Amino acid sequence: MSAPRKRLEVVGKSRRRVDGRAKVLGQLRFADDLQLPRMLHAKLLRSPQPHAVIESIDVQRARAHPGVHLVLTGKDFPVPFGIMPVSQDEYPLAPERVRYVGDPVAAVIARDEQTAGEALELIEVKYRALPTIATPEEALAHPETRIHDYGESGNIHRNQAYEFGDVDEALAHSDHVFDDVFFYEGNTHLPIEQQASLAAIDGEGKLLLSSSTQNPHYLHRQLARVLQMPASQIRVIACSNGGGFGGKCDPGGHEFVVCKAALLLGRPVKIGLTRQEVFYVHRGRHPVLMRLRTGVSQDGRLTAMHLQTLLDGGAYGSHGPAATFYSGVLTPVTYELPRFKFEACRVFTNKPACGPKRGHGTPQPRFGQEIQLDKIAEKLALDPAELRLGMVTRPGSLTASWLRVGTTGLAECIRKVVEMSGWKDKHRKLPAGRGVGIACSTYMCGAGVSIYWNKMPHSGVQLLVDRSGQVTVFCGSTEIGQGSDDVLAAIVAEVLGVDTGVVRCVTGDTAITPVDLGSYSSRVTIMMGNAAVQAAERMREQFAGAVAEQLGTTPERVVFSQGRVFAAEDPGRGMSFAEAVAITESKLGTLSAVGSYTPPKPPGKYKGGGVGPSPAYSFSACVVEVEVDEKTGWIHVPKIWIAHDIGRAINPVLARGQVIGSVYMGLGEALMEEQAFRRLPPKLSGALVHRIPSMLDYKSLTALDMPEVEVALIEDPDPNCPFGAKEVGQGPLLPVMPAVANAIYDAVGVRIDELPITPDKVLAALELKAAGKPPRIGPERFPEVPYPKPMFVLPPWEGGDGNESKMPRPLGVAAS
């Protein structure tokens, strides 16, 4: 039933977010704020060795220490875990082998943290050191030092290749071919809240874990697996997260440890990770080396691209299989690209595992591509903004790789930032030392497939309404600061014509909320939102049917607005929302409605074609201005302009906050953030360690460093999205890094083809320039990677049907 059209009353209006009050009062309970009677405290012993066999662990003295209740080791956890079914390669406590400095090997549960910490020092672990792998190049060169005994071969975890149309042939016929190598250093999420978890056994004997997790549903499944107990006996509550950014997506060893301890001891057990441990747990941005060979026609159109990526995965699988795909699959979504070949390889190294960080795998190739476009524009003597405008993908089109581009506001985004920033008067026109750069990007609104294969909905919402007029909405979605509870309340309030103040959100609790897959891949607004629209519309239908007669109209003519329910033809008469509920409850009994959402089937049917499709894509364009001090290499960013195609902003103040927060994180990645490691000298074990795992050494922008950001939200509602709203939490990060690099080139004429762009690199490039050498800092070459033979798929416009097909030209025959 479609209700009479009314103007939007909640959606699109800036409002205090529904959880705002509790946050500013300090009343919101994060995981570490929870305390229970008889609660014990856990601490983990972590490996000081980057790669070693555990020969023995002696816990006798720790066990005997006064105040210690339990000591656990790898023996207590025979079953491994891993967020992806194909990478179950990690144990809560390492049983036989440690693979990075920080790998947990034992746990002490004691009356307080102090005692647990003392007892950790009494545990004696004998390690036999193994050779360590520090870089992807070493990983490829030393297959005999195997970090894992699964994967493709040697230290290659994932290795894949796809070709959509004959790329070599297209490159051979292009007017120009640009061949560039880029490097994107790894970096970490650095949420201000360190992970914390509290496990307890409830009155019914069931396990309850309250945790700082972005994905309670996946954690729930993993707990059942590792603890070998039925999922029905486990309840996971995702506390509000103090920032996630992807860092709380993987289950953590500590979460299994406190659960196991609570089950054994029958007492609540809590753990709070230290900042140092948060650096060890990591799961952050993969360091990626990439090569882009791109063909271009003289008039500035892309003909083909061959993208190769090499990902440094760290010590475990984590989300690696997905990250490997994402290091390329979204590349063709922004600009028309007739043919595309994509090879990707993820290797293991003896460093903390990499995983999903805001943008998950996609910022790295976007960085390379958007800098390369700047080089292309210069070579073709085109304005970089015009070059991009001339080749944006069309709404509803398919990419060579069979992704369906839905609505796109990219052209509008480009025009908007060009106008806001005064681009035309600045680019190549500012005095020496000052410059502007532009870059664009796209991101998906939710992954089209779940992390484990199933045919069930990706999000479910349940509504309860009773005669009090209060609306309670249940959803497994997780509030990590992005405002998902507010989106949920706003959507329900809009459909039912009430204020968000009467909507109570109950979220992220596997015992009482319908499954939602979690806060990742920018899926929540779209998937939870669509489920919420369905549930609320079904509820509204019940009300309309029940009250129509009394209002002297038909159900279709009943309007829900501003807490009132009335007939469209007679708005003056009518009843309060609560009265309408009471009438309906008298007629129908107790009231409830459910809604759910499953993403559409992707058009690409080839194996692997499930990663990349999304119900919708957001787009962004960004202009960054820089001032570079040629004497010191110091980079100052006075201002950033960004336009983001959001479809529709549910709560503009929050949407703008997501955009600015993304720009902030992107600027940090551009200028300073790096998860860097070094080798200790041989006499200090030669171990591979973090430079220093602390917030002082891991540089991030402060309020003083952060420029003002001017934001434009481009609103063109997308039919696949609730009220047209696309994602905003990740996309706006993506264009920032290449825009900074391009601005530096405009300012001082040097190319920094790797991140972060630090003053020393700028200085080194300026010295090259002064010496008459190519003024570029970046990786010199791309190593030989043994990629497999590509799966060949014909693009839609070459007669393909979305399945794998035969390469038209036999392999090994040169393109003519």
Next chain:
Amino acid sequence: MSGTARIERRRNVQLRLSVNGEDTEVSFAPYKTLLELLREDLGLTGTKHGCELGECGACAVLIDGEPQLSCLKLAIECEGRAVETIEGLARGNALHPLQAAFADHGGSQCGYCTPGVIMTAKALLEREPNPSRDRIREATAGNLCRCTGYQQIVDAIEHAASELRGEAK
């Protein structure tokens, strides 16, 4: 260290201080920081921690009106001092103008850094009722926030300042 010394160290000590305007007497383990005393012994978990090493600012409280990192302050140093935390800011059920402004202008996303930033901002506005945006950025530069990009924090503090000066519309 001998066993007896260890037990001695565990012996609670007694402390009197003013917390959010109320005289408070508390018995606690002497090694604890003010942060731990507030969160664990007084149940005031509004004050957060992101490092416990003086690096993030999440634990900022006011001691005799001065913003201080409670993770670097031993609780026993606070005898007789006046400590203010986020829990003491609202008047009855009404939010303090800083709290309202943070909630309304996007100054708080995940909310985890929020108590520390608000307490720091309170100290600033008490001293300088009309700070420039740059001055606000400078004063809050010790409070890391990973969510907001700081801009809406600065907006919120500006709004609160004008509200406190009685200029708000």
